Amino acid sequence: MANILQKLIGDKKRYHQFQRDVAALPQPYAATLQALEKYMWNFAKGEGFLDALEAILHLFEESAADQVPVAQIIGDDPVKFCDAIMAQYPNDLWLITYQNRLRQRVAAIENQQ
Amino acid sequence: MQGLTELLKGSLEGIVLQHISRGETYGYEITHYLSELGFDDIVEGTVYTVLLRLEKKGLLTVERRKSAVGPQRKFYQLNAAGEAYLQDFWTKWDFLAQKMTQLKER
Numbered sequence: 001m002a003n004i005l006q007k008l009i010g011d012k013k014r015y016h017q018f019q020r021d022v023a024a025l026p027q028p029y030a031a032t033l034q035a036l037e038k039y040m041w042n043f044a045k046g047e048g049f050l051d052a053l054e055a056i057l058h059l060f061e062e063s064a065a066d067q068v069p070v071a072q073i074i075g076d077d078p079v080k081f082c083d084a085i086m087a088q089y090p091n092d093l094w095l096i097t098y099q100n101r102l103r104q105r106v107a108a109i110e111n112q113q
Numbered sequence: 114m115q116g117l118t119e120l121l122k123g124s125l126e127g128i129v130l131q132h133i134s135r136g137e138t139y140g141y142e143i144t145h146y147l148s149e150l151g152f153d154d155i156v157e158g159t160v161y162t163v164l165l166r167l168e169k170k171g172l173l174t175v176e177r178r179k180s181a182v183g184p185q186r187k188f189y190q191l192n193a194a195g196e197a198y199l200q201d202f203w204t205k206w207d208f209l210a211q212k213m214t215q216l217k218e219r
Contacts, residue, residue, distance in 0.1 A: 055165060058177070058185070058187060059158065062140060062183075062186055062187075063141070063157055066141045066183070068144075068157050073156060073157040073158050074156070075156040084158070084159075085161075085165065088162070088166060
């Protein structure tokens with residue numbers, strides 16, 4: 001288990017720091033980010049996964065400081081929000097890898113015609 | 114105005130780049146600027162995703178540092194590739210705008 005975790009998040013220290021930073025956020029920012037993180041774990045693939053998590057953390061830290069309501073950060077659909085962020089890390093998230101693989105496969109079939 | 118999301122999708126990058134080209138800025142300020150322009154339903158996350166995309170494309174210089182007030186922030190500046198990309202955006206935009214006007218008047 002420890003090895004899998006290592007593979008997914010790379011530096012464990014960095015991940016623990018991430019968890020502490022999330023916990024340090026005021027509510028409802030912390031709870032929302034924890035929910036988003038839980039969803040994103042389903043697609044965790046490589047070390048860059050932590051980059052994606054930290055990108056959202058930074059957005060939440062800035063937004064909490066500016067008192068931007070959570071709905072104003074993520075919009076009306078948390079899934080769309082997460083997917084849009086994850087799409088920027090195509091090599092580190094299975095969902096995005098699968099999506100791109102499907103695009104390539106269909107494009108390849110088209111090219112064969 | 115609301116309900117612009119779909120129509121704006123492709124041009125938001127250009128709008129954001131154009132704004133950053135006027136000087137270093139950060140996410141919240143950009144969202145605020147867009148809302149002042151009248152783009153009400155653009156949320157923080159949408160702007161942030163656009164910024165991430167522009168950053169990944171190598172069009173921005175990004176520096177994360179503590180601001181005078183508040184937390185660590187990501188500050189964005191346009192780099193040379195960003196300048197070129199922006200020019201190209203406006204060329205395409207002018208073409209599109211011209212065609213749309215023609216279509217409407219026909």
